[in-house]
Amino acid sequence: MAPTANPPRPVRVWDLPTRLFHWSLAATIAVCFVSGKVGGNAMQWHFNSGYVAFGLVVFRLAWGLIGGRWSRFASFIYGPGALLRYLKGRSRPDELIEVGHNPLGSFSVFALLGIVSVQVATGLVADDEIANTGPLWRFVSGETALDATAWHKGPGQWIIIGLVSLHVASIVFHRLKGHNLVLPMFTGDKPLPPGTPASADGLQQRLMALVLGAVVAALVNWVVSLGQL
Template identity: 40%
Template sequence: MSKNTTSLNVKIKVWDFPVRFFHWGLAICFVASWASAELFDNAMQYHLYAGYATLVLILFRVLWGFMGSTTARFSSFIRSFATTLKYAGTLHKPHPGQQIGHNPLGGWMVVVMLGMLFAQAGTGLFSSDDVATQGPLAFWVGDTLSDTLSGIHQQLFNFLLALIGLHISAVLFYRFFKHDNLISPMITGYKDLPGGTSAPPLHFVSNGRAFLLFGLVMIGVLVPISIV
């Protein structure tokens, strides 16, 4: 008796290593930033380090969004308002996802989080606690503007907490209602699609190019900070 191959899942590569490294590295940096500022005394130096690492990751991800693999590129997941709204209308249907990469709503979430995190890390460069710790560029803007940016830096964290909560809620919604596991592909890089699904051709850029780009971004961020 022959097997019905259309009922078998199709495993395809969805996420390259640079995207997965960025995702989990950013999560670690965010936790480290929060813990060093809120949980531990005399740990603000580590808060600065986590902020520098966040800035490097964000800038790398933006560049990788134009130079990276198919699913990493903004052009593959930034959709029009009409397309996004149409997709949102299908959320009530509990069928397994067949989306390759980010869906339209997830794509816009990526853009918003990148912008918020960049603003968070950027304002941190100019912030000061008026006691013992200040960002490396705080002296460039004067006390008044530094205090303003410090307040923005603190308020942005609350918005980021809300966004992260929404992100985690969405992942759980897709896992248990839509029967679409978004976590495993971001760990392994591979996703199981329902049998019969036709996956589009995907192009994956070499990790070597990603390492070179990441190194250049790191130099571009850390060298100016270290010499100011």
């Protein structure tokens, strides 16, 4: 058999800040869920991991505008037509769905960012009427705090678990088809055709992410401290 004329080569798709975000959010969601179920003294872990989730989401929203090429939202915002073509297996070559997030993966990213944002917001103003209140609970009415608590402890957490479960199922499905989605999120690289544009992931980008992370941490600390004023 003749060798392939243009064999795939490793291309940097996921920059380091995106990879760290991904695995940090996964760990944070796990800690939030377990500590919330344990209750008691573990609630301090729940609050702290919630603040971390807050910061991670804000970081990702900003990084989606200034991060590496395939981490930017502009690279994986698909219209209904692109989604339909993907589901029918007729995606156009120019849509480059094999590089970053495909249309279904795009939906998963935006859905998870959205629901985690809502979960963080409701946690900040929650009041379980027992021993735990969010740092901003006094800025809303009692009825709003109770509604937020009901969502936070009920539908909100289960929607997140559902989305995470679908994400894991998708990874398994693609693995069975011969596509490893997990390894690139560790290494950052995917084997892709020559000429595929790569994400910038050098020292400049990493320093920029570090500065952004510091700004986001300061912002989260300021928001949380408002409840102590």
